Amino acid sequence: MTESSRRLVLAQRPQGMVDEDVCRMETGPVPEPAEGEAVVRVRWLSIDPTIRTWMDDAPGYLPPIELGAVVRCGALGEVIATRSDRYPLGATVFGMMGWQDHAIVDSGAATAQVIPDGVDPTAALSIFGVTGMTAYFGLLEIGRPQEGDTVVVSGAAGATGSVVGQIAKAKGAGTVVGIAGGPEKCAWIVDELGFDAAIDYKADDVPARLRALCPDGIDVYFDNVGGVILDACLANLALRARVVLCGAISAYNDRGSAHGLTNYTALIARRARMEGFLVLDYVDRFAEGQGEMLGWVLEGKVKHAVHVVEGLADAPDALNLLFTGGNTGKVIVKVDEP
């Protein structure tokens, strides 16, 4: 066991992207477990856009990260010391363990869950983790695609969007269109993942392409980005369309000048529904989603990609990738040795 343990704490609230002034690396002793606790050696960090929202001093679905506190983050690790029956030595656990080498987990509150042996850790954090479950429950419970529907998803080469499109196809959607940035990502979602078409928002006229690819309108739009792309989709909805608001990456770094939606009145004429969604509300049903997902993975209907960043110190850069579009698939940090 190492003698020291690193942690990245929030030094100041970011203006825009996360830079070196925002996070400060601290080093201290490896913690010891109290009665009912275990110490986890953190191995893999799940890098999700929502982390950026927790860094702002703004009300949200969870409290902001306090200044000086470790950056909150879902992570996977291994129990290295334990005084808890719930977390046996050597077990793999998932929890909100944060950007650090070692975390205390507590059996009193359900702060971490034990992952069965043999699950690939990157799959546990992506397709079978919060990301995959966001795609599964957001699409099926809020979007409710019907056989033959036209489904559009933005952030389509990202961790959630790439899975949304594949689930839509697996469930019998008629046309699945992904919106992504750049020709490589667009080729990947069509050629590798089986989307019917892609729109490159960096090069294409998005409204014109939406009209061409969805001539009868969009039945389900799964939104990961907000802003101008959401607005363009609102202008092209089918009757009784469902818009799933999962994230608004375009607004997270730039709240002041975020694009305001002007096409929301289309919801009236189309009798359409736009609904926000947080996967936390479906934690009790994860086993159901993970089971169906496993079936699709085994049938080859759902594939996933991970983008691994090496080293705890690079976690802020890994987070920024989500906003610059530098990733394809799920961004995961592999925590190095201190």
Add this chain to the structure above:
Amino acid sequence: MTESSRRLVLAQRPQGMVDEDVCRMETGPVPEPAEGEAVVRVRWLSIDPTIRTWMDDAPGYLPPIELGAVVRCGALGEVIATRSDRYPLGATVFGMMGWQDHAIVDSGAATAQVIPDGVDPTAALSIFGVTGMTAYFGLLEIGRPQEGDTVVVSGAAGATGSVVGQIAKAKGAGTVVGIAGGPEKCAWIVDELGFDAAIDYKADDVPARLRALCPDGIDVYFDNVGGVILDACLANLALRARVVLCGAISAYNDRGSAHGLTNYTALIARRARMEGFLVLDYVDRFAEGQGEMLGWVLEGKVKHAVHVVEGLADAPDALNLLFTGGNTGKVIVKVDEP
């Protein structure tokens, strides 16, 4: 019977408010019914914001009014000549008869419905008509208020909004707040209609008043106006709130510079739903709504007000009242003699 009949036709598409260049008065002979038709002497016009949207050359839930065609409008009148068993002589009928003295109704397509004898024509056009049914089905089917909920409605002194607030109280809402323009309207909805509180959007700080009056957030927001007021309500939603989009008066005359919604991301953290609604989808259930409404009217739980404008030639001015806030309650034109 008069020898001549007037009609107001759409002469050009409006830019903003409807002025004398937009509508042209034409005069012609009183029409004769063909087999299966009846001729109706139009007596009362239902003036609704949606008429303004039909004047634009833009796709909507109904086609735009064609240039040179009579302005489309719901109206009530009396059958003065008939060759249809469906429309007996002397019957009172409601239908999309338009801004004119006489209209042909046709028993082939269900273009008009016979109104039972003894119904006050202004009540038939307001509380028991499309306006009242919009309030009823929009609030109950889309907003779904629960006992104790906090319900906010904009356009609260208007035809629909005034009824929405009263239905909410009748159904057991905890707090009902109306947003209206000016101290008279605000006093009227509280003192006469039984709203719990009013916000004067012309004088008050709307976001601050919403926070003060709805400390636990808004459970149901019934939106008649769109724009900045909708945006302010989005910033103050309760968990699992429902936003009913019924109209967006603020945007109808000024599409180019309409306020863009920036607080839509609150729908995510609040797991809230924003849904558009058209009363046309509920025509088959009007009898159910009219029955329950009649009960509330007889119990004194729902009151209504009408703002009568005299004379067919003033129909454009009557329409403009809806956008300047010059009315309290339902605007109806009493058609004069030609």
